[in-house]
Amino acid sequence: MNQEIFKDNWELIVGLEVHTELATKTKLFCGCLNQFGNEPNTNVCPVCLGLPGSLPVVNETAVYFAMQLGRALHCSVNRSVFARKNYFYPDMPKDYQISQYDLPTNLEGYLELPSGETIGIERAHIEEDTGKTTHIGTSGRISGADYSLVDYNRAGVPLIEIVSKPEIRTIEQAKAYVSELRGIILALEISDAKMEEGSIRVDANVSVREIGENDLRTRCEIKNVNSLKSLGRAIEYEANRHIGLYKNGESPRQETRHWDENAGRTRSGRSKEDAEDYRYFPEPDLVPLNPSEETITKIDQEMPELPSKRREKLANQTGVKPSDVALLVERNHDVFALDVIERGGLPDQVVKHLVNNLSAGLGELTAESLAQLVQMENKSEITSTQAKKMLGELVQRGGTPAELATELGFEAIETNEIENLVDQLINEHSDEWERFCSGDTKVQGFFVGQVMKATSGQADGKLINQILNERSTSK
C-alpha cells in the first residue's frame, strides 16, 4: 500500500469499527418487535429484559443477514460460537452481552473502495445491542447526572460489527469506506443504515507514525461520531493531537476518547489500560452455528448487484471519470442512465446531464425523453441552454422533448440569421466593435447579449462567439 503523508512526515493509521442494526422483524434472541421510535420499554419481554430464568433463542434471519454481509465482503463464513462479554452497565439487562469472540461468523475479507483501493476486513460478527440510557443533568453524561433513564426497546436488537484492518491512510478513504460499506448494506437490504438514527455507528481507531516506520504506535478509539463530516473532523483532530504530543516528547495514552461535536475535539473517556477484563466464555445457553456449504452457495448465488458491480457496468458503457460514475450509482441513477444509453442517448452526454442537471431527482422525466433530448442536442436541433431548460420542464411535468420544443417555441436559429444579426450589430455599435477587434474581450459579452436579446435567448452561444471571432479576424 502506498504510504500517504498526512502531515509533515507523518502517516495516518485508521481502523474502523462499524456497527449496523439489522432490519429483522424481531430481536436477536426473542420475539419482541425490532422497531425504532416507540414509547420507551414497550418492545420488551423477559428475555431481552434479562429476567431471571429467561433463555435466548437465535433469530435465523439475523444469522442469514450476517452471512450475506460476510460474503459481500469476501469473508469466509465459519462455524461460530456465541460468547458472553461480561461487564456491568444499566443498559445491559443481563450485565453481559451475547456476542461472538474467537469464533465469529465471518473472517478475513476486504472492501473495495470506488477508487479501486481495498481495505482489509478482519471480521464481521453478530451481537445483541444494548438499551439506551439518557442522563438527566447538566452535562448529559453519566458523571454529574442527577438521575438516568433506561429504554430497553433497543436491548437485544441484532447488530453486526464489522472490524476493518488498520489499513486506512487518509480521511477520504475513511469516509469512502463507510459510504461504500453502507452502500453494500443497503444493496443487501439488511439494514436502513442511517447514521442519524443510530442504525449504523462508526468508531475510529486512530494512530500515527513516521513515514518509513513498520510498527504501529499507540492508538486511541474515538466514539460518538455521528456523521461522515464528524468522522473526518474527529480523525484529523485526533491525529494532530498525537503528532503534537510526539513533537513534545510525549506520547498518547491508550484510551477510548469521546468526540465532542460542538467543541470540535476529543475528550478522555475510559482508560484502555485498566480496561475491563470481559471474561469471554462460550454462551452455555446456545449451540454453535454451523452453516452448510449449500447455504453459503445459495447466498453467493442470490447476491444482489453490489455498488462496485453497478459502477463497473456504467463505466463499461461510458468514458467519463470514475467519480461521476460513483456519483450516479450513489444517487441510484445508474440503471436509468443505462436505460437512456440503450435507447440511443450518447453515453457521455447522458452522464453529463445526470451529474450536472439532475441532482435534485428525475421527477417525471422518462428514459425515452432524455434519450430523445440528447439526440436533439447532438443534431443541433436545440442548444445546450435550451436543453437544460427543457430538462427542468420534463422533470416537473413529463411529456416528450419534441412536444416541449414546439410548445416553448424552441427552434434552432439558423446560422445566417445570426450572421445577419451580428453584421447589424457591428454597424450599429462601431465603437464597441473596434474595442473587440483590438482585443477587448469584455465587450464580447455585450455582443452576445444583444444577439440573445434579439432572438429571445434561442441562439446558440457557441455559434455566436464563432461568428464574432470570424468577423473580427476577417476585417
Place this chain on the structure above:
Amino acid sequence: IAPAEASSNLSRYDGVRYGLRIDGANLNEMNVNTRTEGFGDEVKRRIMLGTYALSAGYYDAYYGKALKVRRLLAENFAALYKEYDVLLSPTSPCTAFKLGEKVSDPMTMYVNDVCTIPSNLVGHPAISIPFGHGQDGMPIGVQILAPPMKEPVMYQVAHTLEMAAQ
C-alpha cells in the same frame, strides 16, 4: 464450570431493574452495596470462584481446561453406553448428616455432590430413588443414569428397583 457460569448468570442482580436495591453515591457503589447485602455467603463464594476461573490469564488453565475435561467425560459415558443400557451408583457418598452439621465445611458439602454432578455436566438423564437403609438407619439413595433420550428405559429400571425395595 458451574461457578463460572453462575458468576455470569448472577450478574443481572444489580439493583437496576428489579429486586433489592441499596443506594450509593454513584452507580458502581449502588451495585456493590446491593450485591453485598443481597447475596449469601455460598453464592458469593461461587461468584468469586467463577470469576477467577474466567479471568484473563486463568481462563485456559481453569474454565478452558474444564470444558475439555467435560468433553472427555461425555466421551467416556458414550463408550460405556455402547456396552450398557443404564448405569447405577449411590446418589451421595454418605448417608444424610444432621441439619447444619457440615455447612461451615464447604469442601465436604461440594464432595457430597460428586455422584450427581456427572449427569448434569454431560447432559444425560438420571434419577434417584430410595433403596433401603444404611447401618446407621438413615435412608440410602440409588441413582440410575441413562443415555440421552433413553428416559423410558431409565424409568422402567427405576420403577422395578423401587418395587423391589418395598
